[in-house]
Amino acid sequence: MAPQYGPSRLNFRSSPNFIRGSVAIGLFTDLLLHGIIVPVLPFILHDRLHLPDSQAQLWASKLLAIYAASTVVFSIPSGWLADRCSTRQLPYLIGLFPLIIGIVLFSLGRSMAVLILSVLLQGTSAALVRSVGFAMAQESIGGVNTGKVLGTINSFGMIAQVIAPIVGGALYNATGMLGVFIISSGALTIDLVLRLLVMETNKDTSNETNETPQDNTSRTYEPESWDYITENRSLLPKANDTAGEPDGDIGPLVQAIPVIYCCHHSRFVIAMVSSATAAMFIGMLHATIPTEASRFLHFSPLQVGFLFMAFVAPCSLCGWFVGWAVDKYGTKIVATVGFTFLAFPLAVLGLPFHEFVAGHAKAGLFSIILLLNGIGLSIVILPSFVEASSVLQSCKKANSNVFGAKSSYAQLFGFHWAFFFLGLAVGPILGLSLTKYAGYTGTGIGFAFLSGVMAVLSFLFIGVKKEARDGRM
Numbered sequence: 001m002a003p004q005y006g007p008s009r010l011n012f013r014s015s016p017n018f019i020r021g022s023v024a025i026g027l028f029t030d031l032l033l034h035g036i037i038v039p040v041l042p043f044i045l046h047d048r049l050h051l052p053d054s055q056a057q058l059w060a061s062k063l064l065a066i067y068a069a070s071t072v073v074f075s076i077p078s079g080w081l082a083d084r085c086s087t088r089q090l091p092y093l094i095g096l097f098p099l100i101i102g103i104v105l106f107s108l109g110r111s112m113a114v115l116i117l118s119v120l121l122q123g124t125s126a127a128l129v130r131s132v133g134f135a136m137a138q139e140s141i142g143g144v145n146t147g148k149v150l151g152t153i154n155s156f157g158m159i160a161q162v163i164a165p166i167v168g169g170a171l172y173n174a175t176g177m178l179g180v181f182i183i184s185s186g187a188l189t190i191d192l193v194l195r196l197l198v199m200e201t202n203k204d205t206s207n208e209t210n211e212t213p214q215d216n217t218s219r220t221y222e223p224e225s226w227d228y229i230t231e232n233r234s235l236l237p238k239a240n241d242t243a244g245e246p247d248g249d250i251g252p253l254v255q256a257i258p259v260i261y262c263c264h265h266s267r268f269v270i271a272m273v274s275s276a277t278a279a280m281f282i283g284m285l286h287a288t289i290p291t292e293a294s295r296f297l298h299f300s301p302l303q304v305g306f307l308f309m310a311f312v313a314p315c316s317l318c319g320w321f322v323g324w325a326v327d328k329y330g331t332k333i334v335a336t337v338g339f340t341f342l343a344f345p346l347a348v349l350g351l352p353f354h355e356f357v358a359g360h361a362k363a364g365l366f367s368i369i370l371l372l373n374g375i376g377l378s379i380v381i382l383p384s385f386v387e388a389s390s391v392l393q394s395c396k397k398a399n400s401n402v403f404g405a406k407s408s409y410a411q412l413f414g415f416h417w418a419f420f421f422l423g424l425a426v427g428p429i430l431g432l433s434l435t436k437y438a439g440y441t442g443t444g445i446g447f448a449f450l451s452g453v454m455a456v457l458s459f460l461f462i463g464v465k466k467e468a469r470d471g472r473m
Contacts, residue, residue, distance in 0.1 A: 014199040016140040022198040023133040027157030029191040035164025039304045040172045061428045068425035070123030072418045079131040079414020093195045095128025107181040130417045135409035147386050151323025158316035169305030259411040270461040271387040276423035278380045283427020296353045310367045314374035332463025335383040339455035342376030349444030
C-alpha cells in the first residue's frame with residue numbers, strides 16, 4: 001500500500017515556491033563559483049602557470065571571454081532542446097554535471113589547455129541552468145508578477161556575487177585553491193539535491209483565450225495583456241485572419257525555432273540589445289576593476305574582493321524593488337531611468353586615479369563610484385527579461401499556429417542569455433582595449449555614451465504608451 005504522505009510531498013516538490021527556490025539556488029551556485037574565480041584568476045595564472053603580470057591579466061580576460069562565448073553558443077540550443085523534452089527536470093539536472101567537471105579541472109589543472117576546457121564546461125552549465133531554470137520559474141507563475149518573481153530570483157543569485165569575491169580572495173590568500181574547491185563542492189552538493197527533488201509545473205496561459213471555435217475574430221484578453229501590445233503595430237490578428245494564422249510565410253527556421261518570430265517586433269529586438277549592453281558594462285567592470293585596483297591602489301586579492309562587493313551588492317538588494325517597479329510602472333520608464341542614471345557613474349569611472357585626488361581618498365571614491373554603477377546596473381538588467389517575456393506571450397496569443405501548444409520559454413531565455421553573455425564576452429575585450437589606448441577615464445566616458453544611447457532607444461521602443469496600458473487603443 002502506497003504511503004499516504006506521498007502526494008503531499010509531490011505537491012511540495014512541484015509547488016511554485018519550491019521551483020523558484022531551486023532555480024534561485026541553481027543561479028546562486030553558478031554565480032558563486034564564477035564569482036569566486038573572477039577576482040583571483042590573474043593571481044592563479046601568475047602563481048600556478050608562472051605568467052608575468054601583464055600576461056596573467058591578458059589571459060584572465062581571455063578565459064572570461066571564453067566562458068561567456070561558450071554560454072552564448074550553448075544557450076539557444078539548450079533552450080530549444082528543453083522545449084522539446086517531455087520534462088525540463090532532466091536537462092536542468094544534466095546541466096549541473098559540466099559545472100562539477102569544470103570546477104574539478106580548474107582546481108587541478110596545471111596547463112592553459114585544461115583551464116580553457118574548464119571554463120568551456122562552466123559556460124555550458126551556465127547556459128543550461130539559466131535557460132531551463134528561468135523557463136521553469138516563468139511557467140510556475142503563469143505570467144503574473146513576472147518582474148517581482150524574476151527580480152527576486154535574480155537578487156538571490158546576485159547575493160553569491162556579493163560574497164563570492166570576498167570568500168574567494170580570503171580563501172585563496174589563506175589556503176590556495178584547496179579552500180575554494182571545498183566551498184565549491186559544498187554548494188554543488190546542495191544544488192544537486194534540489195535539482196533531484198524539483199518537479200516542474202506549467203501554468204503558462206499565453207495561448208489561452210476566451211474565443212469559441214466558431215468565432216475567429218473576437219478575442220477577449222485580460223486587461224493586463226494590453227500592456228503587451230506595441231505602440232505602432234498590434235500583435236492581434238486582423239478581423240479577416242484565420243485564428244492563430246501568422247502573417248505571411250513563416251519559413252522552416254521559424255517553424256523549428258518559433259521564438260525567432262518575436263524578432264519581427266522592435267520591442268523584442270531592443271530588449272535583447274539592452275540585455276547585451278548591460279552585460280557589456282558588467283564584463284568591462286569585471287575585467288578592469290582588478291587591474292586598475294592593483295595598478296593604482298596596490299590592492300591584494302582580498303581587497304579587490306571588497307571592491308567587487310561594492311559593485312555587486314546593489315544588484316542583490318534592489319532586485320525585488322526593481323521588479324515591483326517594472327510590474328507597476330512598466331518597462332519603458334524603468335529602463336529609460338536606469339540607463340540615464342547609469343551614464344553618470346560610468347562617465348566618472350576613472351576620476352579616482354587622477355593626480356588631483358588625494359591618495360587616501362582614491363579607494364573610497366572608487367568604491368562609491370562602483371556602488372553607483374551597481375545601482376544603475378540593478379535597474380537596467382530586469383526590464384529586458386520582462387519585456388521579452390511579454391512580447392512572447394502576445395505573439396503566442398496572436399499566432400498559436402507558429403508556437404503550438406508547447407511552451408517556448410526555454411527558447412526565449414536561451415536567446416536572452418545568449419545576448420547577455422555575448423555582451424559579457426565583448427565587455428572585457430572592449431574595456432581593456434579602450435583602457436589601453438584611452439585610459440580608464442576614456443573607457444568610462446565611452447561606456448557612458450553607450451548608456452545614454454540605450455536610454456534613448458528604451459524610451460522610443462520599449463514598453464507601450466499609457467493609453468495602451470489602460471486599454472484605450
